[in-house]
Amino acid sequence: MTQSTDATGETADNTYDVVVIGAGPVGENVADRARAAGLSAAIVESELVGGECSYWACMPSKALLRPVVARADARRVPGLRHLVEGALDASAVLAHRDEYASHWKDDGQVGWLDSIGVDLFRGHGRLAGTRRVTVTAADGTVTELAARHAVAVCTGSRAVVPDLPGAADAKPWTSREATGADHVPGRLVVVGGGVVGVEMATVWQALGSRVTLLVRGGGLLPKMEPFAGELVADALREAGAEVRTDTSVKAVRRDGATVTVELDGGDLIEADEVLFATGRAPRTDDLGLDTVGLEPGAWLSVDDSCQVAGSDWLYAVGDVNHRALLTHQGKYQARIAGAAIAARARRVPILETDRWGAHSATADHDAVPQVVFTDPEAASAGLTLAAAEEAGHRVRAVDYDLASVAGSGLYADGYRGRARMVVDLDREVVLGVTFVGPGVGELIHSATVAIAGEVPVDRLWHAVPAYPTISEVWLRLLETYRG
Structure with a gap:
């Protein structure tokens, strides 16, 4: 039994079945799944309960973007x-953001934590050996x-500001x-x-900033199909933003209210603020x-149950394991990890760790969905054509102009947009789908279901889309595939 001494000198038992460090959506879900399985749980948080997503990422960013897209x-x-x-x-948009944060x-x-019976410890949590955690409070x-x-x-994870001359003193913005x-x-x-980068460029350009977007590579959204970045770049330019690709920053300096960004080629750009959206750690x-x-x-390496390699008690869930830096995937992992922790606590002899098993976060490999809430929206699930080919699949990409679908008009x-379906030719199942266009974020779950369910293309032919909706693009993709 572990005890601690509080401010009054009294001792309390602080042993739990599960201790969670980090009370963002991922940690909350691990604790919730533990409690649902009848285990006791404590959660440790050094900032705000709800984490990055609730206060500095998903919720405030989408609250800012919604009026822009509407x-x-x-x-x-x-x-x-x-x-x-x-x-x-x-001012109204910022107030709307404040409400959502x-x-x-x-x-x-x-x-909510209190309602499900999870004890909260505020402070900085650190491992202190096997199955032990210390929490250092503000006092x-x-x-x-x-x-x-x-x-x-x-x-x-946290935003990373590159180690450039002057960057630290320039007080740059990060995502927060x-x-x-x-x-x-x-x-x-x-x-x-x-x-x-592209979401914040979209927001602040629409709210009145003169935005310059600097990209080291050849295009935007490099993890999606190339046409996604191309369409988003076109829209940003039409909105008035300047988009420069193949451009690297050499140094940054602040002089009072002005920030000067120096590029590798020697060009200087003056601004009121500079945002670095260049990676996470x-x-x-x-x-x-x-x-x-x-x-x-x-980054912590884990198996598909999110158990840390070489450990039988330590789990790393969400961004920290670097599998998929997305809130919804972290919450999915939390449900998997919670089920695995509960099963192991009950000494279940064989866990369901096979592909798509109850204790296996298989979707991290095969069916990750993502929506970029720009105008146009870019949404994808599963593998891009390049990723599928790199993985050794024999595939065919089927493209379709979304503007040709009745519901789009x-x-x-x-309406401008594009769709791509990547089909595994050996198994005749869909490996990946990408949609770019207004309103396509609401289409992507259908793609995720098709990929996770490994639905044969011949069976998808019988999933009839309602007319006239943008979802009819599914029929057009399948018709194009069948020829």
Whole structure:
């Protein structure tokens, strides 16, 4: 039994079946699954319960993007566009964002933890040996926790600012500042063409910033099909943003209210703020990993049940294992890990760790969905054509112009978009789907179901899409495939 001394000198038993470090959506789901299985659980959080997603990522960013995309859609509808020709009300948009970030207060999330019987310990959690965790509170008080069965590390990832001359002193934005800003900068330089870069460029350009997007590679959204980045880049340019590809930043300096970005070629760009959206690193550098023989600051390698390699009690769930840095995939992993922890606690002799088993996060490999909430939206599930070929599959890519689908024209005048389906020719199942166009985010779950269910193409032929909807693109893709 492990005990700790509180401020009054009294002792309390702090042994639980499961101890979770990190109370973001992933950690909350691990704790919830443990409690649902009848296990006791404690959760440790150094910031706000609800984590990055609730306050600095998914929720505030999508709250900022929704008015932008809604206005763009309205402008494409006859009889409506004249009503939305003016500028967005930036103060109202920021206030809407504040509501969705719960004004950066976590009372509701704390109440939910209490409702499911999970004990919350506020402070910095560190491993202190096998099945042991210390929690250092803001006042320096240290509490020791012990786990009978498992410790789950759910500490997520943090934005990385590249080590460039002047970058630290320039006070650059990361994703946190970009989603939490209380004013619209007159000029904004965004460095990075991934999801955060393109979404934040979309938001701030629409709210009134003059945005310059700098991309080191040849295009945007490099992990998706090439046409996704091309269509998003075209739309950003049409909205007034400057998009520069094959461009690297050499140095950054701040002089009062002005930031100067120096490019490798010598060009200088002046701005009010610069956002670096250039990558993520695991939050494991001050986690006590060395006490259990692991490297501090490293991504944690896990099996498909999210158990850390070489351990029978330590789990790493969500961003921290680097399998799929997406909130929904982290929550999926949490459900898998929670089931695995409960099964092992009950000493189930054989876990279902085979492909698509109850204790196997197979979808991390084969059926990851993602939506980029730009205008147009870009949505994908499963493998791109390049990834499928690299994995050794014999495949065929089927492309279709989304503007040729009846429902697209009804959705918006001048609709522009594209769809691709990647088919495994040996098994005749879908390996990947990508949609780019207004409103396509709501289509992607159908693709995810087809991929995860390994539905044969011949069976998909009998899944009739409603007419006239954009979903009719499924029929057109299948017709093109069948010839």
